[in-house]
Amino acid sequence: MACWSLGRTLWDGVDRPGIALAFGVLIAVGEVVGRGGGPAAGYRRAAGEREGAPLGAAGALAYALLGEAGGRPTGHGVPQTVAVVLAAGLIGLVPQIARGRGPALDHLARRVLTVGFAAVCFQPLHGGGSLGAGVASGPVHPLFLVALLALTVLCDAVLAAALARARTGWPFGPLLRDELRALLGIGTAICATGVVISLATAVAGLWALPVFCLPLLLTQCAFRRFAAVRTTYRQTIASLARSTEIAGYTPHGHARRVAALSRAVGRELGLNEPDLDVLEYAALMHDIGQLSLLDPVPHGATAPLPSAEQRRIALLGGAVVRQTGVPAEVAMIVERQADPYRDQPVTARIVRTVNAYDDLSGTAAGPGGPLRALERLRLATARDHEPGVVEALARVLARGGRAG
Numbered sequence: 001m002a003c004w005s006l007g008r009t010l011w012d013g014v015d016r017p018g019i020a021l022a023f024g025v026l027i028a029v030g031e032v033v034g035r036g037g038g039p040a041a042g043y044r045r046a047a048g049e050r051e052g053a054p055l056g057a058a059g060a061l062a063y064a065l066l067g068e069a070g071g072r073p074t075g076h077g078v079p080q081t082v083a084v085v086l087a088a089g090l091i092g093l094v095p096q097i098a099r100g101r102g103p104a105l106d107h108l109a110r111r112v113l114t115v116g117f118a119a120v121c122f123q124p125l126h127g128g129g130s131l132g133a134g135v136a137s138g139p140v141h142p143l144f145l146v147a148l149l150a151l152t153v154l155c156d157a158v159l160a161a162a163l164a165r166a167r168t169g170w171p172f173g174p175l176l177r178d179e180l181r182a183l184l185g186i187g188t189a190i191c192a193t194g195v196v197i198s199l200a201t202a203v204a205g206l207w208a209l210p211v212f213c214l215p216l217l218l219t220q221c222a223f224r225r226f227a228a229v230r231t232t233y234r235q236t237i238a239s240l241a242r243s244t245e246i247a248g249y250t251p252h253g254h255a256r257r258v259a260a261l262s263r264a265v266g267r268e269l270g271l272n273e274p275d276l277d278v279l280e281y282a283a284l285m286h287d288i289g290q291l292s293l294l295d296p297v298p299h300g301a302t303a304p305l306p307s308a309e310q311r312r313i314a315l316l317g318g319a320v321v322r323q324t325g326v327p328a329e330v331a332m333i334v335e336r337q338a339d340p341y342r343d344q345p346v347t348a349r350i351v352r353t354v355n356a357y358d359d360l361s362g363t364a365a366g367p368g369g370p371l372r373a374l375e376r377l378r379l380a381t382a383r384d385h386e387p388g389v390v391e392a393l394a395r396v397l398a399r400g401g402r403a404g
Contacts, residue, residue: 001082001112001113001116002082002083002086002112004079005078005079005080005081005082005083005086005116006083006086006087008079008080008083009079009080009083012079012080014076014080015074015075015076015077015080016069016074016075016076018206019066019069019074019076019206020076020080020084022206022209023059023060023062023063023066023084023088023209024084024087024088024091025088026055026056026059026088026209026213027056027059027060027063027084027085027088027089027092028056028088028089028091028092029055029056029092030053030054030055030056030057030058030059030092031053031056031088031089031091031092031093032092032095033053033055033217033220034053034054034055034056034220053092054186054189054190054193054216054219054220055213055216055217055220056088056089056092056111057111057190057194058189058190058191058193058194058197058213058216059194059197059209059213060085060088060111060114060115060194061115061118061149061152061190061191061194061195061198062193062194062195062197062198062201063076063081063084063085063115063198064081064085064115064118064119064122064123065118065122065145065148065149065194065195065198066198066201066202067122067123067126067198067202068201068202069201069202069205069206070201070202070203070204070205070206071202071203076123077119077123077124078116078119078120078123078124081115081116081119081123082112082115082116082119085111085112085115086108086112089108089111089112090108093108106163106167110156110159110160110163113155113159114152114155114156114159117151117152117155118148118149118152121148121151121152122145122148141199142195142199145195145198145199146195149191149194149195153183153187153191154180157176157179157180157183158176158179160175160179161175161176161178161179169399170267170268171267171268171270173270174267174270174271174272177272178272178273181272181273182273185223186219186220186223189215189216189219190216193212193213193215193216196212197209197212197213200212234280234281237281237284237285237324237326238255238256238259238284240284240285240288240324241255241256241259241284241285241287241288242255243288243291244287244288244290244291247291247296248296249287249290249291249293249296249297250287250290251362254287254358254362255283255284255285255286255287256284257358258283258284258286258351258354258355258358259280259283259284261354261357261358261393261396262279262280262282262283262350262351262354263276263279263280263283264396265350265353265354265389265392265393265396266279266347266350268392268395268396269346269350269388269389269392271346271347275347278327278329278330278333278347279333279347279350279351281326281327281330282321282329282330282333282334282347282348282351283350283351283354283355285317285320285321285324285326285330285334286317286333286334286337286351286355287317287355288317288320288321288334289312289313289314289315289316289317289318289320289334290313290317291320292312292313292316293313307338310338311338311339313338314334314335314336314337314338315335317334317335318331318332318334318335319331321334329347332345332348333345333347333348333351336348337351337352337355338352340383341384341385341386342386346386346389349385349386349389350389352384352385353377353385353386353389353390353393354393356377356380356384356385357370357373357374357377357393360372360373360376360377361373361374370397374390374393374394374397377390377393378390
């Protein structure tokens, strides 16, 4: 698509080059400003944060849905739309390469495919006169753009979930569900800004670009501050969880390993992002009740203790967690991790199984220790661990976990 678009644009010439340049600059600046200078992020993100460069995404959508500029019809069509978005996206990657972060080619490919889908659905109908007068320029036109935008964001969500599935190996269904849920965040602002820019440019010309981009920039700043608060919140919880390691009650890195592996198992079982956050917090703080013990348990493993002692430690840990201000679900998971697994929610079952695995694999000697630990978990599925959680843990380990 990129080669065909660039070739057609060079062969036919650029239609309304001033407008193409203005939108290209907007998209490139949006890419640079949106990606900033922070560290490269993985798939995990703050709630509602879906698009790393919202201004660039809104500008690309607006150019794909642009039929007029200043009262004059445009004729840039699909090839020029994709060529402008591609060229601007490549220019926006230059600062990232200069900072040594490497180009985000999967992001650029998704942007080109999404904008190409929107342009294919809109430009031939509008430029060829297939739309009626009322749909092309009347009061029905905004509704038509909104309906087209709904199809576009659905296409983008499928592409984003497919890319995440190829990159991480996680199940496609939960990834798609998270992408669709994230549309309620800044994705809604991106879509609304893209439609408004295209409609305003049709009447007011290029002056509409800086005027209607400002609200999205402010929204982006608000989401970034919210993400920074969440990052600080997670770091505070991780620091509190390390208190058991500093006091000598649990091995070094135990809480961090259990949290990372619990999140991976929860993802394998299809939990959504809010539930995964709760699961991670609970896994980080699951051993906080051991601070009530007079003497540390050997290797921090509470499984050999009597059931009554395990429940007492869990209840004390839940009481401590409730004082930290984390969601009540986190304390509930910590309190119920010593209950029979059939009475536990799935998040507590995950923490219980992953915690036991880390304890057993850490105490087992030899290179086969993790595999023997997994086998012991399988033998205990009749009473202590849910079989589905144990098998999900095995799949995660087989894709590169500690057993691998």
